[in-house]
Amino acid sequence: MELNEFVQNFGQEFDETPIDIFTPETVFKDIEEWGSLTALSIIAMVDETMEARITGADIRSSDTIQDLYIKIISK
């Protein structure tokens, strides 16, 4: 999966935040809507669309969406 598609999928997991604010450089934990359920949704989305298993620690240690993307593709 390309980075841009990942950013789109990442943004889709938010219900209140407009999708067009999401870029590879977005510091996702600063988004007001970010919380435990969005984190769980991102883990589930990665599992479903990229068949990769990420953990809470992977999310915790990533700042931007791109950081997380790099972790996933290097798995």
Add this chain to the structure above:
Amino acid sequence: MGNPFSLQGKTVLVTGASSGLGASTAIECSKVGATLIITGRNSERLNDTFEQLEGKDHIQIPLDLLNMTNLDEFVKNLSTLDGIALCAGITKTIPVKFISADNIDEIFQTNIFSSMQLIQKLLKQKKINKGGSIVFISSISTSYADKGNAVYAASKGAMNSFSKVVALELSGQKITSNCIQPGFVPSRMLIDGIVTEEQLEEERKKYPLGFGEPSDIANGIIYLLSDAAKWVTGSVLTIDGGVTLR
């Protein structure tokens, strides 16, 4: 009079004994005199449990409860039982948005459908002795909601309801059926998942008595299997270090 909390002379079947609460339950039951029949999917880890059992005449049978042909065969060859501790189970964190027919099926098959079918077969083949006990390992999640836990919680809620009807139907034979609802006990099943050390620490703070150990749950199971609990049936015993108090 002997100790009413002892399992001396009782034959107890423990499912899911290859890891976590099941393994601990089998070991603790052996310490209070039970003769164990232990099953689990992973034969290597089941053997680890088996080697830790105290006393003699125990039996280990690697078994996938979801395989009906094997289950039929297993029940047919089984001696009669005084107790059954149903510890086989899986957990999966899935937000409701991501539920699928596949993951619902996987969780329900392992957590409750397999136990229902095992109980059915044991009863049909008259393998549970008069005065026997059935103990289901449920979860506080049945009423203590946590995000991502919907399917798991629903499977355990089904278990609580199932146990009560079993209790009523078997009362004529003085067979009891009860559930234990454990709080979070750090075990392999959970630690292998997505929980980090920091999250674990945060979770610990919610528990007035701190986290429990597998033996804290196993001791509750021993009570329900023992003669001390012969008048306890259809109940749901919460053992959770006080986490659901608030």
